Structure formats: structure tokens, C-alpha cells
Amino acid sequence: MADTKVKAASTKTAAAKASAPKLAKAAAAPAANGKAKSAAKRKGADNGVVTVAQPDSLLPGTDRPTANASGKPAPAQPQLKYSKEAYLSWYEQMQLMRKFEEKAGQLYGQQKIKGFCHLYIGQEACVAGQVSALEKGDKYITAYRDHAHPLALGTSPNAVMAELYAKATGCSKGKGGSMHMFDKEVGFMGGHGIVGGQVPMGAGIAFAEKYNKTGKLCICSMGDGAVRQGALHEAFNMAMLWKLPVIFVIENNGYAMGTSVARTSNVTDLYKIGLSYDMPSEPVNGMRVEDVHEAVARAAERARAGEGPTLLEFKTYRYKGHSMSDPAKYRTKEELEDYRHRDAIEGVRHTILTNSFATEESLAAIDERIKAAVQASVDFAENSPYPTPNELYKDVYVQADYPYIHD
Numbered sequence: 150m151a152d153t154k155v156k157a158a159s160t161k162t163a164a165a166k167a168s169a170p171k172l173a174k175a176a177a178a179p180a181a182n183g184k185a186k187s188a189a190k191r192k193g194a195d196n197g198v199v200t201v202a203q204p205d206s207l208l209p210g211t212d213r214p215t216a217n218a219s220g221k222p223a224p225a226q227p228q229l230k231y232s233k234e235a236y237l238s239w240y241e242q243m244q245l246m247r248k249f250e251e252k253a254g255q256l257y258g259q260q261k262i263k264g265f266c267h268l269y270i271g272q273e274a275c276v277a278g279q280v281s282a283l284e285k286g287d288k289y290i291t292a293y294r295d296h297a298h299p300l301a302l303g304t305s306p307n308a309v310m311a312e313l314y315a316k317a318t319g320c321s322k323g324k325g326g327s328m329h330m331f332d333k334e335v336g337f338m339g340g341h342g343i344v345g346g347q348v349p350m351g352a353g354i355a356f357a358e359k360y361n362k363t364g365k366l367c368i369c370s371m372g373d374g375a376v377r378q379g380a381l382h383e384a385f386n387m388a389m390l391w392k393l394p395v396i397f398v399i400e401n402n403g404y405a406m407g408t409s410v411a412r413t414s415n416v417t418d419l420y421k422i423g424l425s426y427d428m429p430s431e432p433v434n435g436m437r438v439e440d441v442h443e444a445v446a447r448a449a450e451r452a453r454a455g456e457g458p459t460l461l462e463f464k465t466y467r468y469k470g471h472s473m474s475d476p477a478k479y480r481t482k483e484e485l486e487d488y489r490h491r492d493a494i495e496g497v498r499h500t501i502l503t504n505s506f507a508t509e510e511s512l513a514a515i516d517e518r519i520k521a522a523v524q525a526s527v528d529f530a531e532n533s534p535y536p537t538p539n540e541l542y543k544d545v546y547v548q549a550d551y552p553y554i555h556d
């Protein structure tokens with residue numbers, strides 16, 4: 150699918166532009182806490198494998214200050230590791246993902262969007278923290294819950310919305326739909342519907358980066374449901390054997406469709422799967438964008454130094470059902486509420502306000518700007534044409550000079 154990007158869809162969002170540079174660490178914040186925590190995590194690890202004594206301490210949101218009884222925010226954390234710009238960028242990124250998807254959910258209800266539609270609402274910190282830790286030119290591949298990735302990477306909301314509408318101006322020319330977003334220009338290699346199918350592909354992309362000596366890496370995300378696929382184990386073995394520059398990410402939101410991890414896996418701390426390959430592996434609080442950013446930055450450093458893959462298990466949660474047709478009766482309201490109280494966007498908002506990085510009014514102005522961009526994407530999609538029938542035979546995979554096989 151070379152050059153799938155269409156001109157009308159190439160305008161980058163302000164949020165994406167703002168996130169592109171690496172996030173500056175606050176100079177006067179040596180992060181004593183962070184260091185102590187990671188030292189404790191690594192205790193007993195002599196082959197790069199992280200063993201964690203108390204995985205419960207990594208449950209989402211356990212260390213986020215919350216509002217006190219009077220409803221006022223708790224005092225700010227004494228030391229912050231990241232800058233004002235970093236927090237504002239994360240806020241804008243995650244709000245764009247959420248507002249965009251809330252709109253997509255409404256449009257699906259109105260049958261403007263058809264087919265499948267899996268929303269990422271609740272998991273935003275996982276993508277925002279990844280993208281802020283990586284470099285331009287790095288690659289991303291994921292499963293079918295894939296609207297947030299291109300938005301964070303800089304694909305225009307217009308192109309993502311038009312793809313949901315199956316319009317020719319979509320980022321996959323209207324031929325992919327919700328599950329098959331694709332935007333090579335920003336390094337987004339899809340959007341894949343076969344559970345676990347992207348795992349060997351992610352290793353393959355990393356192989357290409359290594360072979361071509363680009364210095365870039367591939368981040369390969371999957372759901373908890375993908376972990377029990379056989380192909381994952383073959384890919385893990387080869388990635389370790391060849392020290393491929395790949396970061397495998399399990400976004401463990403607790404469920405594969407309606408089936409909880411505990412019903413299908415005897416090991417529920419899924420990062421431990423990496424240990425049997427001696428792959429550096431660790432759990433991460435996926436509801437805290439700072440934790441995601443830090444873990445990915447560490448893994449990226451290792452990958453770029455030629456030390457090979459890492460497995461990160463982001464402990465996260467999806468607020469909506471598996472897809473738009475799932476009433477989510479397999480979980481309790483209390484469970485959902487519990488996670489909503491640890492909401493990643495609220496957490497970042499809290500940090501911004503308690504540290505006077507912005508006022509309520511300026512955050513409201515950001516929200517308004519995002520709302521307008523989302524509405525503009527709907528107008529764009531509504532007014533775009535459907536693909537013409539001759540598009541059926543274009544972009545079908547063929548490569549005469551396959552580069553890795555030589556006589």
C-alpha cells in the first residue's frame with residue numbers, strides 16, 4: 150500500500166505537531182522517587198529480566214492524587230519529572246482521541262459509520278505515552294482498536310473520520326474502515342483484524358529496520374487476547390534471537406471480547422510471558438501517561454543500542470464494550486466506575502491545574518478547539534466521495550524485487 154496518503158488528508162493537527170518533539174524533562178527534578186521505584190523493580194534481575202515483588206503496586210491509578218473530601222484537588226506532587234509543555238501536549242493529545250471517539254460512537258449509532266467500530270476510550274494514556282517517547286521514523290503496528298494511534302502520530306482527524314465513513318479521502322482510501330487505518334507517512338503500519346496477526350509483522354518491520362540500518366524501531370501493540378496465539382511465541386523467539394529493535398506492548402484491558410484474562414490464562418500478569426524468552430519484561434500502569442512514556446523510553450534506548458526487544462504490559466481498561474454491539478454485561482458497574490476514578494486524562498488535568506501550568510479557562514479553550522476539529526472532520530467525511538469501482542484493483546500487495554531473498 151505505497152503512498153496511500155491523499156493530499157486532502159495530509160494536514161497535521163496542532164496536537165500532533167505539539168507532541169512530535171521529545172518531551173523535555175524538568176531540569177530541577179531528578180525524580181528520586183522514580184529511581185527508587187525502578188531500582189526496587191529490578192531487584193534480583195541479573196539477565197535484564199525484571200522481577201516485580203508486588204505487581205499490585207502497579208495497579209492503574211494507585212499513586213495518582215485524587216480530590217479530597219471538600220472536592221478540592223489534593224496538593225500537587227512535590228517533584229515533577231516532566232515539563233509544563235509535556236503535560237499540555239499529553240492533555241491535548243488524549244482529549245483529541247477521546248472527543249473524536251465519542252463522536253465516532255454517536256455517528257455509529259446514527260448508522261453514518263457502518264461495519265465494525267472498536268473504541269479506545271479509557272486507554273488513551275497508552276498511545277500518548279508511547280508516541281511522546283519515540284522518534285520520527287519509528288514504526289507502529291497494532292490490532293483493530295486503532296483510531297487513536299494515527300491521531301496521535303499526526304494523521305489528520307479528517308482522514309481518520311473519512312476512513313470510518315469509507316470515503317475515498319480516508320487514510321486507507323476508504324477501503325480499510327475502522328479496523329484498517331494505515332498511514333505510512335507517519336509510520337503507522339496498521340490496523341489489523343486478525344488477533345495476534347500483527348505480532349510477527351511487527352517483528353518483521355523491526356527486522357527491516359535493523360537490516361536497513363535505519364536506527365529506527367517498531368512498537369508492536371496487541372490486546373491481552375493476542376497473548377495466547379501461537380504466532381506470538383514464534384515471533385518472540387526470533388526477535389530475541391536476532392535482537393530485533395522491537396517493543397512488544399500488551400494493552401491488557403482485562404477482556405478479550407467478553408472473556409476476562411483470568412478465564413483464559415493461568416498467568417494473569419501477562420508480562421511474565423516474556424520471561425521464558427529472557428526478554429526484558431515489565432508491567433506498567435497504563436492509566437498514567439508518565440509511566441507509559443518512561444517505560445517506552447527505556448525500552449527504546451535498549452532497542453537502539455542493539456540490545457533487542459522488550460515486552461511491556463500496560464495495565465489499562467476500556468470504558469466501552471468490545472465493539473459498538475457489546476452491552477458489556479460480563480462486568481460490573483462498580484468495576485467500570487473504579488477505573489473511571491483513575492482516568493488518565495483527569496489525572497493529567499489535575500497535574501496541570503495543581504501546578505498552575507494552565508487555568509480552567511485555557512483548558513476549556515483547548516477542549517473547544519478539539520471539538521471544532523472533530524466537527525470539521527465529520528463535515529469533511531460527509532462531503533467526501535466514495536471510492537470509485539476501479540480502486541478495487543489498486544494497492545493490492547505485489548513486490549517484484551523482494552529485498553530479503555537473494556540467489
Ligand SMILES: Cc1ncc(C[n+]2csc(CCOP(=O)(O)OP(=O)(O)O)c2C)c(N)n1
Nearest residue numbers: 294342343344372373374375402404405406
Ligand atoms: C485469529 C482470530 N480469532 C478470533 C478473532 C475474533 N476476535 C476479534 S476481537 C477478539 C478479542 C481480542 O481481544 P484483545 O486481544 O484483548 O483486544 P481488545 O479488544 O481488548 O483490544 C476476538 C477473539 C479474530 N479477529 N482473530
Ligand SMILES: [Mg+2]
Nearest residue numbers: 372373404405
Ligand atoms: Mg483486551
